[in-house]
Amino acid sequence: MRKRHLAAATATVASLVLAGVVTAGSADAGGANDKTTAEPHNIGLLTKEIDSYYGAEQDADGVWQASPDSPYAQDLARIEKGAKRQIAAAARQHHGKGDKPAIVFDIDDTLLLSLDYEKKTNYVYNDASWKSYVGKADRPAVFGTPALIRYAESKGVEVFYNSGLGETQCSAAVENLKKVGIDVNLDADHVFLKDKADPPAYLADCATAAAWNCTTVQYKSGTRKHIESRGYDIVGNFGDQYSDLEGGYAGKTYKLPNPTYYVD
DSSP states (O other): OEEOOTTTHHHHHHHHHHTTOOOBOOTTTTOOOOOOSSOOOOHHHHHHHHHHHHTOEEOTTSOEEOOTTSHHHHHHHHHHHHHHHHHHHHHHHHTTSSSEEEEEEOOBTTTBOOHHHHHHTTTOOOHHHHHHHHHTOOOOBOTTHHHHHHHHHHTTOEEEEEEEEEGGGHHHHHHHHHHTTOOSSOSTTTEEEEOSSSOOGGGTTTBOSSOBOOOHHHHHHHHHHHHHHTTEEEEEEEESSGGGTTTSOOSOEEEOOOOSOEEO
């Protein structure tokens, strides 16, 4: 479930990011905490901090963009530099041995930046407006991610996508990924989205055609387990939410910064 905890969860993540400590690491390190006895962070000040962190500015078309010189971009560059080293090492270790190395990416705010939506909705989620926004297939790339995916492909590491978007949004997501230069393995064998109408058998413990009861962690970890069952070793799992990363079935996790919303 997508939630907006600007005064609590978002403040926690934002303060970590602004301090420069949200980097690759364990999925549960620094996770958001929605219980506090202290006065929460002031929302007005928090939104200004978020703007500063992204270097947020509107372009000539009125679209909010992040600055390539922003602290956000710098944090991404540091994380992605470390990820490339790890991907190269994993490729060497797996060469000619057993399971094939793979990496898994979330999509929203891991590969495609939704800053314009968040700013224009004042960080308040609405299902209809979100689906309309995704359907435009016009989000910019999260800095550095197209190059990171191409790098993994060049090292012989299989690329998969594991997103909370619905199956009906697949064509828009694929179109948008192609627009920003991510055109690697965008097929049904590599792109996994939520199919609540016809859930896959490997999610039978929490989802049926009659009822979808999977949490984000169950859905994403269950999908990673399925990928590994096909003969892959997931050496890296990338996401902007801790729920993208929890549940195992990944050798290393990479938490990309996103102080604009929280998904449990």
